[in-house]
Amino acid sequence: MEENTRIFGIRAVLEAIQSGKTIDKVYIQKGLAGPLFQELNHQLNKGEFNISYVPVEKLNKLAKGNHQGVVASISPVSFRSIEEVVAQAFEETSTPLFLLLDQITDARNFGAIIRTAACTGVNAIIFPEKGSAPVNADTVKTSAGAVFSVPLCKVNHIKDAVYYLQSSDIQVIAATEKTNDTIYQVDFKKASALVMGNEAKGVSNSILNAVDVKAKLPMSGTIESLNVSVACGAILYEAVRQRIPLNAEGGI
Missing domain, CATH: 3.30.1330.30 (Ribosomal protein L30/S12)
Incomplete structure (x- = not known):
């Protein structure tokens, strides 16, 4: 039934x-x-x-x-392999942009992130088989249908995905408060993959130890952190800002 x-x-x-x-x-x-x-x-x-x-x-x-x-x-959508999405991305551009989600558990956050990814030219979203929010009706609704336009890739372990992307000459950036560097110091004009962490715990330490770059959004006031979907949008649009000249030349 x-x-x-x-x-x-x-x-x-x-x-x-x-x-x-x-x-x-x-x-x-x-x-x-x-x-x-x-x-x-x-x-x-x-x-x-x-x-x-x-x-x-x-x-x-x-x-x-x-x-x-x-x-x-x-699932209302089919999932792709990491080998497939990376190969396809490099067929489309020399500077692809990937998004890795380290155990995002809320379906609505997941959907909002997918929607933003679709608007910012993300080539694929990669997330673990276990410990992630399901792709369900809430995800589809919150994404405004973007789940059907952005390739989704499930992997056994995010760390293995990090290593695979690095072996494909893609820099991996973790969004984390555990650094002094801001996201505005990152060169997003390179082939890049952004890691966003769990709503409560952030990016796991094992992933932080594996990435190439750690960066944070500057914060002021008394609130210590943003909702993960909002933070993801702010960072992805920094990537878009840096890549606008490339866009104009057909680079991505």
Whole structure:
């Protein structure tokens, strides 16, 4: 059975996986057991799925029906591989711009970021398979449909994506308060990838240790930080500002 972009029931989720549907997230009731669930669990273990084990009350809110302890979100979009999006970007421009999201968990923040990325010429958005907000109806609505125009790429680990981009001669910049350098000191005219961090924790330390550049937005007043989607927009438009002469010459 289907409810918007959700399917529920063990058999329905099994059939969706076996038919190749793009499963964005699977919610499983804590302590679930039984032969049919074991079959589903076997299929889930064969792939890379974003799984959350939740109380039954959560599932009751997600699905109005006999969910049998399992609800899955079907993504409205297809995801691309990092190799594919990088190759395509370099076919289009010598100075691509990528956006990496380190565990952005709010679907509306995610949607707002995607919308801004579409407006600023981002070539692809890269985010981890696990720990990210699902691409659901809220994401689609908040993005104003931009999820269908910006390539989305899921990876196992953001750090591996950082290394892959660096090996492709793309500088990786982390937006973080843990630096004295501002975003206005970064040269965005190069092929670049911007890392935005989790709403509460920011960019993880392991990623900060791997990037090429760390930079922050200058802040004044008593508020210590911006909403991540707002900060992302401010930084991406700094990249646009620097790249305007290139745009005029057809560089990007």
